[in-house]
Amino acid sequence: MMREMSKEKVYIIPCSGIGKVFGSIGRETAYIVVDELSKGKSALECLPLIVKGKKEVIDMLKLNKVIAIDGCPLKCSYNNLMENVGKVDAQFMTTDIVKENRDLRPESSIIPIGERTKKLSKKLAKKVAQKVDELLK
Amino acid sequence: MKVRKKVGIIACSGEELLGGTLSRAAARIVVENLRPQETIILCAPLFAAGGLERHGGQEERNFAKEHPTITIEGCEEECAKIAVDKYSGPPTATFYIKEFIDAHPELKPVSREDLGEEGMKLAEIVAEKIAKKVDELFIS
Numbered sequence: 001m002m003r004e005m006s007k008e009k010v011y012i013i014p015c016s017g018i019g020k021v022f023g024s025i026g027r028e029t030a031y032i033v034v035d036e037l038s039k040g041k042s043a044l045e046c047l048p049l050i051v052k053g054k055k056e057v058i059d060m061l062k063l064n065k066v067i068a069i070d071g072c073p074l075k076c077s078y079n080n081l082m083e084n085v086g087k088v089d090a091q092f093m094t095t096d097i098v099k100e101n102r103d104l105r106p107e108s109s110i111i112p113i114g115e116r117t118k119k120l121s122k123k124l125a126k127k128v129a130q131k132v133d134e135l136l137k
Numbered sequence: 138m139k140v141r142k143k144v145g146i147i148a149c150s151g152e153e154l155l156g157g158t159l160s161r162a163a164a165r166i167v168v169e170n171l172r173p174q175e176t177i178i179l180c181a182p183l184f185a186a187g188g189l190e191r192h193g194g195q196e197e198r199n200f201a202k203e204h205p206t207i208t209i210e211g212c213e214e215e216c217a218k219i220a221v222d223k224y225s226g227p228p229t230a231t232f233y234i235k236e237f238i239d240a241h242p243e244l245k246p247v248s249r250e251d252l253g254e255e256g257m258k259l260a261e262i263v264a265e266k267i268a269k270k271v272d273e274l275f276i277s
Contacts, residue, residue: 010179013152014152015180015182016149016150016151016152016167016180017180017183018148018150018164018178018180018208019160019178019180023180030152031250034239035250043155045153046149046151046152046153046154046216047151047152047182048149048150048151048157048181048182048214048216048217048220049151049153049186049214049216051181051182051216051220052214052219052220054214074183075180076180076183077182080182110165111161111162111165111166122210127230129209135235
């Protein structure tokens with residue numbers, strides 16, 4: 001039982017938005033969490049694969065904690081997780097971190113993302129990483 | 138009055154894979170740089186978003202029903218193609234990132250997080266091919 005618990009990870013699922021920079025913030029945030037701040041404790045999965053209903057992926061998410069990061073009110077990540085996995089353990093909106101940091105207005109460029117966009121992503125990543133730790137307690 | 142045709146570009150955009158990042162970059166290059174007047178980006182997950190109707194996101198599906206669409210697949214799962222096919226009809230064309238990676242072994246992207254110079258060059262090659270397909274659709 002203890003061994004099972006120690007293997008538990010938190011899956012970070014950003015929306016796949018590529019039309020606006022808010023989707024880019026979500027993706028960059030997820031990479032910072034998985035590669036740096038919560039390395040080994042978190043992992044990524046492709047949202048399109050969840051949308052498609054890939055059984056192995058859905059089963060794995062049901063056994064672990066899941067955090068949705070969305071970039072617009074349509075909340076593709078949250079809604080698709082609820083629809084296909086049946087739960088979301090925590091959710092974040094990238095627009096919230098933008099509102100909280102009016103001095104860091106994100107650049108419109110999506111590829112590559114700008115410096116202010118990177119700074120916003122780092123700030124959001126710290127919050128997400130903190131939530132990862134909470135969920136694994 | 139003749140209505141100007143637009144082509145919808147739908148990248149799988151899968152976050153976990155290098156192919157997803159390449160698909161996203163290629164889509165942006167087409168829409169921002171190569172054919173900005175003729176193309177528009179559509180978000181893949183919106184096609185099959187859970188409770189989409191309840192959340193008011195029907196526009197992507199309707200657009201794809203009425204316009205030609207090109208999907209870009211980052212892996213063999215064909216997530217974008219399947220989503221478009223299911224909700225809006227078969228896409229007009231599908232491009233597979235793996236075919237480009239195999240065709241250009243000299244170009245090695247750095248990672249899913251950062252394609253690097255060679256990865257961006259590869260994305261540009263994919264984008265050029267897609268732009269040619271867009272031109273074909275406008276001629277036909």
